[in-house]
Amino acid sequence: MAIGIRRRRVIADLTTVSWDQVSTVGLALIVMGLVVTGRLVPRATVERLLADRDQRNAYLERHIDAQQAVKSELVSQNSELLGTARLSAALLQAVAPTPRETHAVPSEE
Numbered sequence: 001m002a003i004g005i006r007r008r009r010v011i012a013d014l015t016t017v018s019w020d021q022v023s024t025v026g027l028a029l030i031v032m033g034l035v036v037t038g039r040l041v042p043r044a045t046v047e048r049l050l051a052d053r054d055q056r057n058a059y060l061e062r063h064i065d066a067q068q069a070v071k072s073e074l075v076s077q078n079s080e081l082l083g084t085a086r087l088s089a090a091l092l093q094a095v096a097p098t099p100r101e102t103h104a105v106p107s108e109e
Contacts, residue, residue, distance in 0.1 A: 022030070034040035 031040065
């Protein structure tokens with residue numbers, strides 16, 4: 001999308017030039033200026049950069065999918081552990097002696 005906007009800017013810049021007054025040196029300077037400012041880039045370079053971007057996006061999408069899978073697995077494991085922990089707490093509370101049933105020796109203070 002940005003490439004299309006950049007092309008329109010280059011074309012707009014080129015249409016403002018009075019071509020009947022431009023010499024060969026002037027034309028070379030215009031082309032050199034477009035290359036130096038990055039407005040005129042070889043197609044192979046653009047395709048290579050776009051391919052790199054696409055590969056990076058695909059890698060990041062795979063990485064995000066893997067992270068989501070790990071997170072969902074952790075959520076399910078935590079849910080199972082939470083159920084077990086609640087059961088264990090209920091059992092310990094049921095088995096725990098009440099303060100009246102303690103077998104501790106009263107302190108002599």
